[in-house]
Each structure stands twice: as structure tokens, then as C-alpha cells.
Amino acid sequence: MATMKDLAKLAGVSTSTVSHVINKTRFVSDEIAERVNKAAQELNYAPSALARSLKMNRTKTIGMLMTTSTNPFFGEVVKGVERNCYQQGYNLILCNTEGDHERMKASINTLLQKRVDGIILMCSTLVGERIDEFERYPDIPVVVMDWGPMLFSSDKIQDNSLFGGYIATKHLIECGHKHIGCITGPLHHHQAQMRYEGYKRALREAKLEINPDWVVESDFECQGGYDSFNKLLKSGSLPSAIFVGNDMMAMGVINAANENNVSVPDDLSIIGYDDIHIAKFMSPALTTIHQPKFRLGKSAVDTLLKKLNKQSNKPEIIQLEPTLTIRKSVKNVVTAE
Known part of the structure; x- marks a missing residue:
């Protein structure tokens, strides 16, 4: 597998220049950027998502947990979440809990171990429960949807x-x-x-x-x-x-x-x-x-990214109004x- 050193050698530039071109972290002239991109294409170079996440302390991944249901409502909300994740350059890991409390907590642990940047919860079966996992990872923002009173700190998106x-x-x-x-x-x-x-x-x-x-x-x-x-x-x-x-x-x-x-x-x-x-x-x-199911999903992602980008510190409640x-x-x- 090709590395940045291989690209630098083929393009005749330094590895730091290659890094700036690939990660778009500094201006590089069009002529040099073209040489690096051409070398990357010739060598079938693919950036390491793991290496990038370790360097930036971000995995560009969001986890979402929801109760399995035959109700298309959930699918329509997930569509709003997934599309907004894609537009914002994030991947989505979706987990079904099937209403099982132990499976819910196991899924949360798995997502946290995979170093997701944030979590969206849509599992009303855990209303009123304390989730200790979130207390151990206080820096991971959490947004909940379709949920009642909570015993942990998070933002909330809800229908009135x-x-x-x-x-x-x-x-x-x-x-x-x-x-x-x-x-x-x-x-x-x-x-x-x-x-x-x-x-x-x-x-x-x-x-x-x-x-x-x-x-x-x-x-x-x-x-x-x-x-x-x-x-x-x-x-x-x-x-x-x-x-x-x-x-x-x-x-x-x-x-x-x-x-x-x-x-x-x-x-x-x-x-x-x-x-x-x-x-x-x-x-x-x-x-x-x-x-507004699509907007519910989109708002959940927007709120999560707002927390990740340090644009808000206090938990918010965002209420979307239903119509006839x-x-x-x-x-x-x-x-x-």
C-alpha cells in the first residue's frame, strides 16, 4: 500500500507538502497540488482514516441507536440523519436495540470503543434510566430524540x-x-x-x-x-x-x-x-x-456538530411543531x- 513518502518521491516534493495537499491544511500552488494528486492516482493512494482520526482526535463518525420497529416513521427520521451526515462529511453507524436494555448498553459501549465523535439516541424504552457509560465519557456529545425526562446531560430534539x-x-x-x-x-x-x-x-x-x-x-x-x-x-x-x-x-x-x-x-x-x-x-x-421527520433527523446531526465544534456548551431542547x-x-x- 502506497504511503505519503511514496507520493512525495514520485511528485518530487516533501512529505509535509503531500500532507497539506491530501488534508487541505495549507495553501499549495495548483501546479504542485496537481503533481501530488496525479501521483496519488498513479499509486492508488488511499488516506488512512485511522491515522487521520488519531492526529485530529476525530473519526468523522456518528453513532445512532434506535428501537427496532415496523413503523416507517423511524426509517424516515434515519434518512434525515444519514443524508445530513453525508453532506457534512460524516459516516453513520446505526444500531438497533430491539427494546432490549442490555443490548442498548452493549451497543453504546461498542460505539464508544469505536471512538465515535457523538451519539444520537432514539430509544424511548430507556426513559428515566441513568446511563453510566455517558458519565465515563463526558466529552462525547449526546443528542436524544423522541424521549421523555432524562437522567444524563444531553441535547434533545422533540416533536410538540x-x-x-x-x-x-x-x-x-x-x-x-x-x-x-x-x-x-x-x-x-x-x-x-x-x-x-x-x-x-x-x-x-x-x-x-x-x-x-x-x-x-x-x-x-x-x-x-x-x-x-x-x-x-x-x-x-x-x-x-x-x-x-x-x-x-x-x-x-x-x-x-x-x-x-x-x-x-x-x-x-x-x-x-x-x-x-x-x-x-x-x-x-x-x-x-x-x-417533520426529515427535519428531526437533520436537526439532530446539526445539534451534535454544534457541540463538537464548541459552538454551544449548555444542553438545548429543540422543539419542532407538528401541523395538520x-x-x-x-x-x-x-x-x-
Whole structure:
């Protein structure tokens, strides 16, 4: 394998000049830079990433840990992380935890041993836990996403789930619905709890009853939505509309409704949350709350690099605001009358 000394000999320059050309650390005339680059091409020279990282104390690598899920939401966020890493000249190491605490901590240790420059966490299963590994590596910046209260210092990127749940339910109210149910995610998860709080706030504001028989806690998965609808159906009368805590569960609800000859939206209006890519291709196309997933991912990388470049010292909380996306799954009772 060719070295900088080999390049210097072929190009007729010093090794320090070769280093400046390869690493772009000092101005070198175009004529000399061309000679060095030509020599590098002839010798198939590839810079040593390890040597460069040792010299600069940077590996240009970011680690990301996330809970494995069938939910496309996570993939769309990762796309924003990966693309911004690429544009900033960084590599991304992605680890799935599958909701396993020990695997999560083992993955963190592995990333730290690989000397990643920073870590992005998207694993709400560890909300409220102390992670000792971060205390042993205080210089490694950490950014968390989709997370509740933390027991370690980090920056946080989050969706305003309270407001999202509020505007979802308010839209149903504005469409004339007075009997509104809710299928939540796991309420020990911060985001699920906040969306449920937004639902309750909108109903209280409109002086509408919160019927506990129409509130079901589920798991953010399609099967959970499917089972929750059937549970509501067996309990007696259905509400006229349901706020569902994410689009995956909404898919399950629509499927179960169709199987039971309940028409969406004529018999039952549905509004979801996340606005995953396939939401507009459901039947009917799903009215939902749009999360800026790509921007969530991009903001996580930008925040991490800001810490790495010493542009910020204190932990920050960056909140991105959700918006309403109206499609075909909510019936406007007011205009229908």
C-alpha cells in the first residue's frame, strides 16, 4: 500500500507538502497540488482514516441507536440523519436495540470503543434510566430524540406532541364531532402521554365529555390498532370519531373497521399522527398530524456538530411543531347536515 513518502518521491516534493495537499491544511500552488494528486492516482493512494482520526482526535463518525420497529416513521427520521451526515462529511453507524436494555448498553459501549465523535439516541424504552457509560465519557456529545425526562446531560430534539394531540382532536371537533375516542400509545412513553393530554385538553376546552369507555391504551403498532378497535366495538356503541396516537395504529383501526362493515369516514372518522409516507396511500387517505421527520433527523446531526465544534456548551431542547394534514378519513358532520 502506497504511503505519503511514496507520493512525495514520485511528485518530487516533501512529505509535509503531500500532507497539506491530501488534508487541505495549507495553501499549495495548483501546479504542485496537481503533481501530488496525479501521483496519488498513479499509486492508488488511499488516506488512512485511522491515522487521520488519531492526529485530529476525530473519526468523522456518528453513532445512532434506535428501537427496532415496523413503523416507517423511524426509517424516515434515519434518512434525515444519514443524508445530513453525508453532506457534512460524516459516516453513520446505526444500531438497533430491539427494546432490549442490555443490548442498548452493549451497543453504546461498542460505539464508544469505536471512538465515535457523538451519539444520537432514539430509544424511548430507556426513559428515566441513568446511563453510566455517558458519565465515563463526558466529552462525547449526546443528542436524544423522541424521549421523555432524562437522567444524563444531553441535547434533545422533540416533536410538540401535546400540541399535536390538541390540534388533531380540535380538528375533529371543528368537523362537528361530539363523541370522540382515543387510542393511545403506551402511556409510560412521554410522547404517547403528551398526545393523550392534548386530546383531553381539546375536549375540556370544548366542554365535551371524555368517555373512559372510548379510550384504549395500545402499543403504536398495526396489530395494536386492530385489536383496540375490536375492543371498542365489543364494549358497546362506537364514538363518531377517534384520534389514534400514530398512523400505524390507524392502519390497523381502518382494517378492523372494514372487516366489521364500519365505513371510514361515513360511520367512523379517523385521524392519525406522524404522516408517514404511506398515509396518503391508505384507503381512505389518512387525515393525520404531520411530524417533520426529515427535519428531526437533520436537526439532530446539526445539534451534535454544534457541540463538537464548541459552538454551544449548555444542553438545548429543540422543539419542532407538528401541523395538520387533511385528507379523506374524517367526515365533516357540519357540512353533511
